[in-house]
Amino acid sequence: MKRAVYPGSFDPITNGHLDIIRRASEIFDEVVVGVLVNPDKKGLFDIEERVKLIEKSTSNISNVRVESFTGLLIDLMKKADAKIIVKGLRAISDFEYEFQMALLNNKLDLSIETVFLMTSENNSYISSSSIKQIAMFGGSIVDFVPEIIINDILEKFKK
Ligand code: PNS
Numbered sequence: 001m002k003r004a005v006y007p008g009s010f011d012p013i014t015n016g017h018l019d020i021i022r023r024a025s026e027i028f029d030e031v032v033v034g035v036l037v038n039p040d041k042k043g044l045f046d047i048e049e050r051v052k053l054i055e056k057s058t059s060n061i062s063n064v065r066v067e068s069f070t071g072l073l074i075d076l077m078k079k080a081d082a083k084i085i086v087k088g089l090r091a092i093s094d095f096e097y098e099f100q101m102a103l104l105n106n107k108l109d110l111s112i113e114t115v116f117l118m119t120s121e122n123n124s125y126i127s128s129s130s131i132k133q134i135a136m137f138g139g140s141i142v143d144f145v146p147e148i149i150i151n152d153i154l155e156k157f158k159k
Contacts, residue, residue: 004084004115007034007073011043012153013054014131014145016123020088021058023117030063032080037070044132044156057146074109085114090124 004024010017010033024031033054037047045053047068058064069076073085085105087098102114131144135153142150 001029002084003030003032003080003082004028004086005032005034005073005077005080005082006086007036007069007076009038009041009043009128010035010050010054011045011128012050012131012145012149013057014123014126014128015143016088016090016119016126017054018057018146019120019123020086020117021064022061024086025061025063028063028084028086030065031061031086032076032082033058033064033066034073034076034080035066035068036073037068039070049152053149053152056148072108074105074112077109077112083111083113085112087114087116088119089116090119090127 006021006024008017021031021033035047035050035054043050051066051068054066058066067076067080077083077085085102089095089098098116105112105114126144131141131153134144135141135157141153145153
């Protein structure tokens with residue numbers, strides 16, 4: 001079985017992420033979305049909320065599951081029994097960091113390959129941090145995040 005892991009912070013999941021998950025689910029038998037628990041960075045959503053938002057957004061894709069992880073990505077890869085990391089590339093500015101990560105992960109575990117999918121043109125300018133800013137200042141996020149989670153994001157800013 002070809003199982004791939006798509007790792008990230010997903011605070012929150014965006015249409016850009018969902019596009020990569022959908023396309024990866026067509027290529028691989030199973031896609032495990034790995035949500036990083038980063039103790040140094042307090043996000044807008046806690047880990048359980050992020051996982052739920054991803055599960056809600058991907059409920060119509062049968063070969064996707066969501067797992068949170070701490071520590072190294074290669075340890076999640078072992079646990080999930082996966083050899084392929086999937087990443088989305090938006091712009092040249094993503095490349096340097098992603099290139100370094102791909103080489104590091106391969107150095108840490110030679111059996112790991114990173115596969116990059118180019119983000120669709122209409123998602124290329126979307127990031128979780130810009131969406132948070134737009135929502136915080138009352139702008140419309142309808143074009144940027146899965147419809148099913150829009151209210152969860154708006155509610156968060158009401159609190
Ligand atoms: O959505 P993000 O914040 O760009 O995702 C970054 C992520 C989670 C893919 C990256 O930070 C990661 O893999 N973290 C786990 C730690 C690790 O394995 N680092 C690589 C070797 S130094």
